[in-house]
């Protein structure tokens with residue numbers, strides 16, 4: 538019997554081959570994604586891959602990596618494959634029932650922190666993985682928070698993330714529709730990154746989003762603004778005097794969102810704030 542020697546790949550070779558393959562699949566940041574998947578498989582820090590660059594991998598490792606690469610090439614987001622995503626320099630568990638937190642949403646956190654004094658209670662609507670609430674609680678030790686999430690799957694993930702980051706004793710997580718579970722209470726701050734994609738546009742998004750992320754986290758109705766309108770209309774009942782509502786919206790929705798809040802008439806300050814690329818992405822409105 539002739540034994541055929543299998544090629545013994547080093548991490549660096551595998552990363553190079555995979556990055557080339559990912560390029561053909563139009564995956565953004567192909568090399569980075571190849572590295573992240575390999576680091577996940579080998580359970581090492583990404584930079585450590587280059588320390589052992591000339592050590593060949595075992596056949597089992599190469600086969601395991603092939604499976605991960607195949608899933609990514611079929612569009613599955615790396616964050617779902619690895620079960621985690623970083624936000625605000627913290628690791629968050631994610632899975633297909635929960636939106637992957639985006640770097641852009643850190644702007645919402647920064648802008649909320651600007652108007653949060655030493656103590657108070659905030660409300661987050663649409664908690665998802667719990668990324669925003671966790672970041673706010675980590676930054677403001679004198680604050681407590683209440684979160685509302687409609688998806689039981691997402692609420693389960695949020696509960697684990699909030700526990701893992703050691704802020705659970707200052708947080709109450711409620712399941713339900715928008716403000717409803719929190720009615721009768723008041724808050725200094727309300728924050729939300731609501732679903733804001735127009736229904737018709739969801740199918741045209743990158744397949745990583747349209748095929749893998751939960752629709753309830755994306756779909757904002759016909760013009761994308763259904764949930765934002767409801768958030769604006771209900772806010773006065775839950776905000777303390779001078780309290781702020783902050784929400785993220787999609788690029789290009791700024792003027793429409795501002796008009797919604799000005800027409801409601803309960804707010805004496807309605808500002809549009811920009812993301813890191815200079816686009817209006819956050820609304821901050823103060824109850825008059």
Ligand SMILES: C[S@@+](CC[C@H](N)C(=O)[O-])C[C@H]1O[C@@H](n2cnc3c(N)ncnc32)[C@H](O)[C@@H]1O
Nearest residue numbers: 636638663664665686687688714715730731754
């Ligand atoms: C765009 S995701 C944001 C998730 C997370 N806050 C983040 O920034 O990564 C919107 C979240 O709102 C939740 N959601 C959608 N409709 C809701 C409703 N009517 N009431 C409460 N939560 C809702 C979704 O399940 C989803 O977790």
